Amino acid sequence: MIDTRSANSNDTDSHAKKRRSAEAALRFVAADSVLGVGTGSTVGCFIEALAARPGLIRAAVSSSEATSRQLRAAGIEILDLNDVTALPVYIDGADEATRTRQLIKGGGGALTREKIVAAAADRFICIIDDGKLVETLGAFPLPIEVIPMARALVARMIETRGARAVWRRGFVTDNGNHILDVHGLSIRDPLALERELGEITGVVTVGLFAARPADVLLVGTATGTEAI
Ligand code: 5RP
DSSP states (O other), X not given: OOXXXXXXXXXHHHHHHHHHHHHHHGGGOOTTXXXXXXXXXXXXXXXXXXXXXXTSSSEEEESSHHHHHHHHHTTOOXXXXXXXXXXXXXXXXXXXXXXXXXXXXXXXXXXXHHHHHHHHOSEEEEEEEGGGBOSSBTSSOEEEEEOGGGHHHHHHHHHTTTOEEEEOXXXXXXXXXXXXXXESOOBSOHHHHHHHXXXXXXXXXXXXXXXXXXXXXXXXXXXXXXXX
């Protein structure tokens, strides 16, 4: 039998930690700036915090359709990245992070646009709860966005490396592509793996953020926020 009471209390704890890290990110946001905004439930907490400070930012560059909807609901204007010449800060969550601020992202399937906005930003502030802080990346299955016609080909190429690539059935990214979730990796050299997997024909984006890690990691804990 599932103990729903403890599951619910864990969810509540994790939500409170996400909210702490999200609120701590506000101090990195310059008034009247254009802000890059990521995707996910932690970012959802951050957008709630932004909504409570109307007029703080001028506009946002969004990393997904879901985030765009939340930002519009909060009364925040969205700009196309092509129309923005300076993006001082990008705020986003992650699925796993190391103390060297390398990340696995893409649990929400927005990894490609997230990587683009992170690349465009001067500073990437990553907000997580402490359950996501790891010694070695890879317990969380690594999301890889692929061109749909190459899905099985890419899965076979990954499986020759001793990992298991599972198609996220029924999910289509904002870019019209598919996601493979790669299980069984213990990622000793995130930068090398990001490059190696990124070279497989048909791969659009690998959910490793090692070449462009976070600049600051804000980790929500039971009592506050640790900045790394
Ligand atoms: C979406 C992401 C998210 O940042 C990641 O999945 C974390 O999400 P959450 O804050 O809901 O735990 O990479 O593609």
